[in-house]
Amino acid sequence: MDALLRMDSVTKSFPGVLANDRISFEVAEGEIHALLGENGAGKTTLMRILYGMTSPDSGTIYWRGKPVRIPSSHVAIGLGIGMIHQHFMLIPEFTVAENVALGLRGDRSPLLDLRGTAQRLEALSAQFGLRVDPWARVKDLSTGEQQRAEIVKALYRGAHLLVLDEPTAVLTPGEADELFAVLDSLRAQGRAVVFISHKLREVMQISDRVTVLRRGRAVATVPTCETSQEQLANMMVGRPVVLQIERSPARPGKEVIRLDEVAIRSREHHRNEVEDISLTVREGEIVALTGVAGNGQRPLIEALFGLRRVSAGHISILGRDVTACRPCDLVALNVGRIPEDRQTMGLAMSLSVYENLALETYDREPTCRWGVLRRGELRRQAQLLREEYDIRMPSIDLPVGKLSGGNQQKVILARALRRRPRAIIAVDPTRGLDVGATEFVYRQLLAARDQGAAVLLISTDLEEVLCLSDRIGVIYNGQIMGVLPATEADETRLGLMMAGMPLANMPDVLPPTHTFSNCSPQP
Amino acid sequence: MPLLAILAALAVGGGVMAISGINPWEGYVAMARGAFGGPSRIGVTVTKATPLILAGLGVALPFRCGLLNIGGEGQIYIGALTATLVALGLPGLPLALHLPLVILAGFVGGAVWGGIPGFLRARFKLNELITTIMLGYIAFWIVSYLVHGVMKDPQGGGYPWSVRIPDSAILPIILRGYRINLGFILALVCAALAHLVLWHTAFGFEMRAVGAGPLAARLAGINPERTTVLTFALGGGLAGLAGMAEVMGVQYRLSDFFSPGYGWDAIVVALAGQSSPVGVVLVGLFFGALRNGAEGASRSIAMPTSISLIIQALTLLFVVGSNSVVLRRAWERRVRRRVGDSG
Numbered sequence: 001m002d003a004l005l006r007m008d009s010v011t012k013s014f015p016g017v018l019a020n021d022r023i024s025f026e027v028a029e030g031e032i033h034a035l036l037g038e039n040g041a042g043k044t045t046l047m048r049i050l051y052g053m054t055s056p057d058s059g060t061i062y063w064r065g066k067p068v069r070i071p072s073s074h075v076a077i078g079l080g081i082g083m084i085h086q087h088f089m090l091i092p093e094f095t096v097a098e099n100v101a102l103g104l105r106g107d108r109s110p111l112l113d114l115r116g117t118a119q120r121l122e123a124l125s126a127q128f129g130l131r132v133d134p135w136a137r138v139k140d141l142s143t144g145e146q147q148r149a150e151i152v153k154a155l156y157r158g159a160h161l162l163v164l165d166e167p168t169a170v171l172t173p174g175e176a177d178e179l180f181a182v183l184d185s186l187r188a189q190g191r192a193v194v195f196i197s198h199k200l201r202e203v204m205q206i207s208d209r210v211t212v213l214r215r216g217r218a219v220a221t222v223p224t225c226e227t228s229q230e231q232l233a234n235m236m237v238g239r240p241v242v243l244q245i246e247r248s249p250a251r252p253g254k255e256v257i258r259l260d261e262v263a264i265r266s267r268e269h270h271r272n273e274v275e276d277i278s279l280t281v282r283e284g285e286i287v288a289l290t291g292v293a294g295n296g297q298r299p300l301i302e303a304l305f306g307l308r309r310v311s312a313g314h315i316s317i318l319g320r321d322v323t324a325c326r327p328c329d330l331v332a333l334n335v336g337r338i339p340e341d342r343q344t345m346g347l348a349m350s351l352s353v354y355e356n357l358a359l360e361t362y363d364r365e366p367t368c369r370w371g372v373l374r375r376g377e378l379r380r381q382a383q384l385l386r387e388e389y390d391i392r393m394p395s396i397d398l399p400v401g402k403l404s405g406g407n408q409q410k411v412i413l414a415r416a417l418r419r420r421p422r423a424i425i426a427v428d429p430t431r432g433l434d435v436g437a438t439e440f441v442y443r444q445l446l447a448a449r450d451q452g453a454a455v456l457l458i459s460t461d462l463e464e465v466l467c468l469s470d471r472i473g474v475i476y477n478g479q480i481m482g483v484l485p486a487t488e489a490d491e492t493r494l495g496l497m498m499a500g501m502p503l504a505n506m507p508d509v510l511p512p513t514h515t516f517s518n519c520s521p522q523p
Numbered sequence: 524m525p526l527l528a529i530l531a532a533l534a535v536g537g538g539v540m541a542i543s544g545i546n547p548w549e550g551y552v553a554m555a556r557g558a559f560g561g562p563s564r565i566g567v568t569v570t571k572a573t574p575l576i577l578a579g580l581g582v583a584l585p586f587r588c589g590l591l592n593i594g595g596e597g598q599i600y601i602g603a604l605t606a607t608l609v610a611l612g613l614p615g616l617p618l619a620l621h622l623p624l625v626i627l628a629g630f631v632g633g634a635v636w637g638g639i640p641g642f643l644r645a646r647f648k649l650n651e652l653i654t655t656i657m658l659g660y661i662a663f664w665i666v667s668y669l670v671h672g673v674m675k676d677p678q679g680g681g682y683p684w685s686v687r688i689p690d691s692a693i694l695p696i697i698l699r700g701y702r703i704n705l706g707f708i709l710a711l712v713c714a715a716l717a718h719l720v721l722w723h724t725a726f727g728f729e730m731r732a733v734g735a736g737p738l739a740a741r742l743a744g745i746n747p748e749r750t751t752v753l754t755f756a757l758g759g760g761l762a763g764l765a766g767m768a769e770v771m772g773v774q775y776r777l778s779d780f781f782s783p784g785y786g787w788d789a790i791v792v793a794l795a796g797q798s799s800p801v802g803v804v805l806v807g808l809f810f811g812a813l814r815n816g817a818e819g820a821s822r823s824i825a826m827p828t829s830i831s832l833i834i835q836a837l838t839l840l841f842v843v844g845s846n847s848v849v850l851r852r853a854w855e856r857r858v859r860r861r862v863g864d865s866g
Contacts, residue, residue: 305742328744339742348736359732359743363725371725415743 003062004029004192005050005081005161010059012045019045020056021216027161032183032193034203034224037213038236038434043196046213047163051083052076082154084164088146092139096132096149097121100156117156124155128185144175151182162186163194168202169431174292180206198236198434200229201463212236233435245442248450250470252282256423256454262313264299272311273299274478279456283422286445286455287483288469290462291498296478297458301427304456305337306330317423331360336421336453338412340428342405346412349401353393354382356400357415389414390440406437413444424448424455430464442468462494476500528795528841529809536834545826553826557819558812564819566701570773572811574599574765574785576710579792579803580717581637581762586798587721588754589734594640594655595762596786597662598633602763603770604666605632607674607685607777610692621691622771626709629767630760636662637759638752645748651755659786667779674777684778694772706768710804713761717800720757730754762786791835795842810835 003026012020020042027033037043048054050061052070060067063079070076076083090099097118118134125132132141132148141149147167154162164183168176183193183206197203203210204224211221212235219235257280264274274296281287291297302308304315306327314323317335330337339345347356355362358378362368367377382396391410393403400411409429416424426445430438445468449455459465465472466489473483474497482503484493497503537547558568578595585592592598606629613621640654667683674685694705721727732740733747733754741747765785774781792810796802817831 307741326744326746327742328746331744337742344736344738345742346739348732348739350735351732355728355732358728359739359745362728368725373723373725373728375723 003027004064006062007046007050008060008062010046010049010056010061012049012054012056018216020049020059022059023213023216023218025211025218025221027192027194029160029192030187030190031209032187032195032207034195034197034207034210035213036197036200036203036210036232036236038198038436041213041236042216043213044165047083047165047194047196050076051081051163077157077159080158080160082151082157082159082162084147084150084154084162084167086165086167086169088150090138090146090149090153093137095135095137096141096152097134099138099149100134100153104157121152121156124152128155128182128189130155130182142175143170144178147171147175147179148182159191161192161194163196165196166198167195168197168199176202200232200435203232204229236435245439245446245467247446250285250449252285252470253452254283255280256283256318257281257425257456258314258316260314260316262300262303262310262315264296264303264308265311266299272478274303277313277475277478277480279473279480279483281423281454281456283452283454284449285470286449286457286468287471287473288457288459288465289473289475289480290459290465290494291475292460295475297427297460297475299478300475301340301425301458304425305339333423334419334421336416336419336424336426336448338416338424338426338429340431342408342412343401347400347408350399352397353386353391353400353403353411354379354396356411357382357385357396357418360415361419385414385418389444406433406440409433409437409441413441417444417448420451420453421448422453424453425458426455427458428460429457430461438464462491474498474503482506528845529838531841532834532837535837536830539833540826540830543827543830545824549824550820550826550830553820553824554813554816554831556816557823558816560819562700563702564815566698566703568808568812568815569701569703569707570811571815572807573706573710573772574769574782575788575792575810576804576807577713577765577768578762578785578789579796579807580713580800581633581758581760581765582789582793583796583798583800583803584717584721584730584761585637585754585758586793587734588730588750589737590641590644590651590751590755590758592637592640592655592755592758592762593652593790594637594657594659594662594786595758595765595789596782596784597655597659598636598759598762599766599769599782599786600659600662600666601636601766602629602633602760603766603777603781604662604669605629605763606692606767607688607770610688610771611686614689614691616691618691618695621689622694625692625771626764626767629763629771631763633763633766634756634760637762638756641752641755641759644755645751663779666777670777670779676776682778683780684776687775688771692771693775694768704772706772709764709768710807713764714800714804717761721800726750726753762789765789788835791839795838797842806838809838 006026008024009022010020011022023046025046035043049056050070052072052075055071061070068079097114100121101112101114101117121134124130130148130152132145132152138146138149151162167179171179186193195207207224209221209223210227210232212219212232214236259277259279262274262277263272266273277300279287279289299308303310306325306329310323314321316322318333320333322329343349358367362373362378367374379396386396389410391407391414393407400408430441433441445455457469466486469486471483471485472489472494474481474494476498477500481497481501484503493506496506540547540550557564559565578599581595581598582592606625609628610625613624636658639658640651643649643654644651670683670685676684676686696702696704697708729745729750732745733750737747766782769781770777788810792803792806796806813831813834817826817828820826821828
């Protein structure tokens with residue numbers, strides 16, 4: 001069988017970096033081929049070459065057996081290649097049908113034939129099980145729906161090969177499952193998919209073959225059924241990765257973080273977004289709050305961070321009532337906070353690394369006296385943090401926006417943990433990080449716990465939750481369904497709670513499942 | 524980069540001169556002579572630069588905090604008004620006491636006028652673009668109303684201007700041969716202070732942090748609302764000083780036409796100066812020289828003075844262009860290709 005697409009020793013260098021070093025890669029019809037690699041391994045560059053967004057220095061691309069040149073995205077689309085970017089290329093004010101028709105000439109050109117577009121869209125939707133309303137405005141759609149609109153848009157343009165760049169990074173677990181169902185039906189109908197990811201679990205779940213990239217080189221291409229998460233992880237980072245993080249049993253002490261019947265009223269709709277949330281975290285333990293995204297985590301996080309008022313209940317941290325606190329009070333109380341969104345909540349992207357590291361502490365002695373900053377001292381402290389937290393960068397004077405995601409997260413981590421906080425609130429602390437950086441974050445949080453900090457981990461990543469926490473609470477529709485010790489948590493129980501069944505209502509005997517606490521890989 | 528932009532603007536400006544029938548070389552020589560040919564010419568250049576530098580700082584500092592202060596013109600008028608009121612209202616004081624009060628009044632007036640949009644933005648999330656422009660018109664018409672009415676000089680021959688300010692409120696000439704007054708020194712001191720505030724104080728750090736990432740700054744314990752109001756007040760105060768310096772150092776009377784749009788030019792100065800106090804001083808001096816030079820050239824070789832405005836606009840255009848990511852990338856590609864060819 002001849003491959004649909006074959007890329008033959010493609011090489012691309014940027015000043016100082018060999019982004020792609022003689023990479024060969026092929027995709028067959030009816031295949032989901034995963035492209036796996038850490039951030040900066042060259043996945044995105046390779047796909048940008050395929051989509052005509054950059055030109056390779058050397059190498060050949062064969063499409064249906066014939067060599068082709070792809071100087072622009074236009075040519076790529078013409079061949080039948082569709083690309084779903086991480087950041088959607090949709091106009092929010094337009095409907096799905098309008099977005100799809102954008103840039104195309106219909107049969108009734110120059111008149112717009114939106115109705116015809118919508119009809120064909122619906123046919124495509126039915127064919128591939130892609131639920132999307134052609135007449136809905138994009139801005140009213142959820143992220144998962146917007147992604148489906150992007151996929152439908154690519155299919156409408158005749159895409160035979162779909163490239164999805166980290167498609168699940170923006171999705172909730174539920175939405176990810178829906179996406180996988182769509183990919184399944186694409187495969188069943190003979191289309192090809194390139195699935196770019198660094199999440200081992202998903203790659204194992206969805207792909208037929210995996211090509212692993214490391215530092216610009218293709219390390220190996222293997223059939224998925226003949227490999228394992230460990231093997232892939234090793235290939236990715238080039239050394240055995242301890243996905244199984246060893247941890248000592250928790251030695252919980254006094255109560256540190258306490259939520260008492262917290263309710264938060266929605267500003268637009270007159271209902272509670274969060275209701276009756278009670279939770280405690282003691283020193284020396286990690287308590288996770290998990291659940292499908294959009295079940296009240298955001299308002300709760302905003303309240304915990306002092307960005308939003310609660311409408312009922314109390315929050316106390318380290319014995320202080322912080323219900324009506326502002327962020328500066330939490331800084332004064334030394335609460336370590338790792339927000340979910342690095343680029344807007346975590347960092348001031350255009351400020352230098354050392355200034356970002358000092359964002360919470362700049363106005364104290366010895367870095368500041370009488371309102372005057374001592375830059376030498378700021379930079380000296382930053383150098384120490386850079387070594388302690390292994391932040392890799394050419395210089396601490398660089399804008400933090402120029403760092404990779406993993407190193408940006410290390411900057412946030414260093415800032416949150418530098419004063420050895422007794423209370424830590426971490427929200428999705430490893431979102432978008434590769435295996436190496438994820439492991440680093442896990443180790444730091446566990447070390448903080450072992451030194452007696454109370455850690456509240458609010459995360460949608462089940463693997464992470466099972467790997468790190470001592471107790472696990474599940475939030476659904478703004479309410480806590482129950483809190484389990486991690487040793488009693490299994491996927492079935494958590495799954496039922498995430499779908500809205502309170503722990504109290506659960507039958508004692510559940511069908512047997514694999515307990516996989518401590519991150520043992522899926523069988 | 525800004526230097527290249529200025530050279531490019533001068534080159535294209537030369538082309539404009541050629542089109543209008545002036546030899547560019549002669550044109551620029553005449554302009555240079557007009558701007559720098561002799562102590563008095565240099566003095567005028569520097570004096571013209573003074574309000575541009577002060578008002579330019581008034582735009583540059585808020586810009587660092589993510590705020591666009593395009594109402595400098597209004598803050599200039601109010602600063603000039605409050606300074607004039609103190610100058611005329613407290614006659615008989617010794618210069619050592621009167622002048623500092625007048626300067627302070629100019630700053631406070633501008634700071635209040637700048638603080639209002641800052642407060643409206645911080646408290647009600649009102650867009651400062653609109654509020655600063657509107658407050659600019661209000662300020663102008665307040666001054667216009669006063670100098671046509673109660674403040675009008677009865678012996679002014681019908682002109683809408685105030686009584687001449689007393690000598691104790693005049694910014695003294697410090698370099699007699701050059702006719703450079705204290706206002707220019709004040710502008711340089713303000714630029715130096717602005718530089719220190721921006722890079723060496725906690726407040727300046729807060730300003731830049733709020734500008735670079737308002738939410739991240741808030742989460743780190745900085746109060747963005749407080750920073751917004753204070754920054755805007757500071758910017759307005761600097762623009763107010765520009766108005767004070769023009770009335771107390773050059774015109775000696777308040778009128779409703781004393782500013783030929785310094786507040787607007789300040790935006791160009793701040794942007795072309797990359798919002799850095801040093802850049803603002805350099806660009807302010809350049810624009811001062813440009814105007815003075817154009818006036819000189821119009822007298823000596825009858826060159827239209829609008830050439831200077833064209834070059835000023837071109838400078839901004841080229842600075843904005845040099846900041847364009849697309850153009851910069853294209854340029855780097857070209858350079859790389861050329862390097863690749865030779866190697």
